[in-house]
Amino acid sequence: MEKEITVTINGTAHTVKVEPRLLLVHLIRENLNMTGTHIGCDTSNCGACTVLMDGKAVKSCTILAVQANGKSITTVEGLATAEGLHPIQEGFKENHALHCGFCTPGMMLRAVELLKHNPNPTEEEIRWGISGNLCRCTGYNNIVKAIQYAGAKMRGDKLPSTEPQFV
Amino acid sequence: MIPAPFDYSSPTSIQEALNLLKKHGDDAKILAGGHSLIPMMKLRLATPAHLIDINSIPGLSYIKEEGGFLKIGALTREAMLEESDIIRNKYPIFTDASKLIADPQVRNMGTVGGNIAHGDAANDHPAVMIALRAQVIITGLQGTRTVPIDEFFHGFYSTAVQAGEILTEIQVPTPPKGTGSAYHKLERKVGDYATAGVAIQITVDGSGKCTAAGIGLTNVNATPMRAKRSEDALIGKKLDDNAINQAAHFAALDCNPSKDLRGDEDFKRAMVQTLTKRMIQKAVSRAK
Incomplete structure (x- = not known):
């Protein structure tokens, strides 16, 4: 039996009738046509479908x-926003923190939550913090840098270098 | 993957949830965090005809000390354990465990009550609760009853929670002075179930003698397991290398691991032995 629900997505309330078995990611992607949220593993491992609730x-x-x-x-x-990219988006852009981009939406949303709780995380805290998000391209180093960059930007600190580091 | 069709209720009181459970009987399942149940439903390993979502029931999510117990509400999210000052300062074993349970997103949804009520020997809280000698509060239409953790796990996915009942609270006795605790599991990667996991709570007196010991093992037996001989090997002894090695030896002998992709039986016994030794040492070092 269908249920009527009201879900606010990015500030807009949507009232829809859904089957109880409809997954949130399908509501977002298929019923509401917002395809920025990805389906990766479909088994709660990869984190591509991460959103903030x-x-x-x-x-x-x-x-x-x-x-x-x-x-x-x-x-x-x-x-x-109308003013431009979110600091985490800017961080990913400036630090080349994506290759194929599939994990990026989930990675950024998890990073936003992480930085809210811990505005100045250590590298280890960032790596633990994104342990529920898999990236198969980047090797994570630039993602860590992007989150450090976003943290600095949100704190109003001096921005770290975005030059590639060769080791 | 999409679950088979089911009907859904979102009661706002325990009473309403219990009435729904009575009405739907075996066809109904309780939905708490959903991070064990929904994956099983997507794989159609579980096909409940009715889901009773208890997330709208107020007052089931808390961490508090009261009447000689640490009380954890069934709907308390794993992430709340990580953020709680009481836990961080007095029950580091939960900090050890919660960091190793799945990943941050799953811990934002997954509940302590669900981790136990699922009745899976691969979950982490069961062994921790065995080490801490917890008791489980189960609520039915007849009222509540208290079940010691040693009588809670009956078999694979089977617990003391009977038809028509809901697990509502976990109570951990406040440990006496001189107590320390620790948990670790060996996992191949974040989000994996334990190859083996060991939970320890130790109490030592002023002279360094062990006066109480609790040892729980994860994923090396059909049910979460108490390492009784290992506990007995410590109680009344000075915790020197001999006593600790003896306890670790018994834990490795007494567990019943099965071979799987995480390793064969011998490897898992060896890991139980090593982890038991290390976690006893860590618990003792934390005793205060």
Whole structure:
């Protein structure tokens, strides 16, 4: 039996009728046509489907749309504002933190939550913090740098160098 | 992957949830964090006809000390354990465990109650609760009952929670002075189940003699397991290398691991031995 739910996505309330078995990621991608949220492994391992639900990073492939009733969701489409890119987007852009880009939306949303709780994380804290997000291209080094860059930008500190480092 | 069709309720009180459980009987499953249940439903290993989502019931999510117990509400998210000052300062074993449970996103949803009620020997809280000699509060239409952790795990996915009942709270006795605890699991990668895991709580007196010991093992037996002979090998002894080695030796002998992709039986026993030794040492070093 279909249920009527209201889910706020990037500030816009959507009232829709859904089957209880509809996954949140399918609501976002297929019912509401926001395809920035990706489906990777579909088993809650890879983190490509990560969105923020009431500010907490969650894997939308393992949450039912009905569980998001009354909740506020942020997807990658909600990061940039009229003023420009979100600091985490700028960090990824400046540090070449993506190759194919498939993991990037989930990676950025998890990073946003991480930086909210811990505005100045160590490299180890960042690596633990993104341990639920898999990237098969970059080797993670530039993703770590991008999150450090975004942290500095959000704190108002001097921005770290974006020059590649060869080791 | 999409679950088979089911009907969904979102009760706002325990009473309402219990009435729904009674009405739907075996066809119903409780949905807490959903990070064990929903994956199983997507694979159609679980096909409940009715889901009773308890997330809208207020008052089931808390960490508090009261009446000689640390009380953890069933809906307490794993992430709340990581953020709690009580846990960080007094129960480091939970900090050890929660860091190793799945990954940050899963810990934002997954609940302590669900981790235990799922009845999976591969989950981490069961062994921790065995080491801490916890008790589980189970609520039904007849009222609540208290089940010691040693009587809670009946078999594979089978626990003391009966039809029509909900696990509502876990109670951990406040440890006496001189107590330390530690947990570690060997995992191949983040999010993996344990190759082996060992949870320890040790109490030592002023002279360095062990007065109490709790040892729980993860994923090396059909059910979460208490290493009884290992505990007995420590209690009443000075915790020198001899006593610790003896306890670790018994844990490796007494567990019942099965061969899988994580390793063969001998390897898992060896890991239990090593982890038992290291976690006893860590727990003792934390005793205060």
